[in-house]
Amino acid sequence: MLRKIAVPTIAILIFLGLWELLVYVNGWPNYKMASPSDLPPAYGRYSHLFIEMGWQTLWRTVAGLLLAVLVGTFIGMLMGFSQIMRDALYPLLVGFNAIPKATLVPVISLIFIGAHDFNTILMAFMISFFPIAVSVGIGLSTLEPEYRDILRSLGASKVTIFLKIALPKTLPEFFGALKVSVTLAFIGTNLVEIISPHQRGLGALFKSGETNGDYPLMFAVLIALAVLGILLYYAVVLLEKIFAGWAERPAS
């Protein structure tokens, strides 16, 4: 347990040390690249903004992610249970996923003018539902027929078979996809916050740092985003341990 915390902590400290060294050796000024030692003052000066805007980014990302889970699972179920839906939806989904989401920011900003929270959540959702839909779809469509047959031969309903077998069996794939989606959702949220800033979220804080030439602030935002990403990622890992811990093989 101690090792589990110590190893990544040491890795992060080494990373910060190398970063500091890189800036120091090259003698880079703050406006070229800030160093880790510039960050605490930046956090100190704007701590209330980091808390306020960090929260805005976090809740909108989580909301987008929840939406992605609901819609992604639903689309995955459609594709998992029906060959026709699979044939129909795959090209659409792949095509949609191939569109750089940055190009969609002005589009949705124009459609939903002023609805900043909604736009941000929508973008977080759009960028993160794809892995979930695909993995749930694959998980369900590759369910061995015998699994279904043992319950179907007893006269179990489709819903029962789904709840007792298909759903739990797909959980490991689902959580694998969710880990990818977590970080994607942050990218979605920040895209909107940076490209179409409404003075909300860490993206807007980043933008204001850029406008004012406050480079340590910009780097501080990047690190804050990384920290939020790590937190949310490990929240998913915790959920995975609770609901799909059985999939983990005991270490031999």
Added chain:
Amino acid sequence: MDNLIDIKGVSHAYQTAAGPLPVLDGLNMAVPEGEFCAVVGPSGCGKSTLTRLVAGLMKPDTGEVWLHGELVKSPRKTVGMAFQNPVLLEWRTILQNVILPLEIVAPSMPKAQKEARAHELLDLVGLNGFANKRPSELSGGMRQRASLCRSIVHKPDVLIMDEPFGALDAFTREDLWQTMRDLRAQEPFTAVLITHDLRESVFLGDQVIVMSGRPAHAQYTLKVDLPADRTIESLYTPEATEMLHILREQIQIAQGRAPEVH
């Protein structure tokens, strides 16, 4: 004695891209109540189709399948199934896996009663100490034992097995034959066993049905005249050897080859 399973003139074809693929053609067979019927035949002769028909998982193009004097049109709660793949649910313990059919068939049964029933069967197959283990912690043979417990936990009239021992090594397989024999002594059920192993069919079966090549019908029926309490050693008696010879010959005919002379 009444026939528990009656298959009358069943023909079936699968629709494939290359046109219809007939697998069964005028199959007739009958299994009296309490009898163990082993079915052997060349690969791809529709044996698995037969299990799905008896289980009510699919309907034949023509012909009828009767269970207990009732025409089978859909799945029935009185059937148990076991496959080559033990298909245990990895997120459940062995005990919870064995209980699964009871959750469907007898949802109102108290949990303690379900568990007592599962323990009783796990005892019979020698898995008592493993009730709270997960399937991934068990060997292949143990998983198959658990799978057998699950297939009979709800006291089905008919146990349908599709090569349940096919993926096991030879010694484990013989162990499981004996487990199967002991289970039968404790728990009366009628069984249909699909197998590729002629010794298995003779050891477990009261009758052995040889299916012809595809599209299949029942080509030959062998009554196994060995005592109910047979042992692996019984397979080395002259009677058993003679039966194995006959079955082998029939399989070669089913495969469309001239039988070897023995």
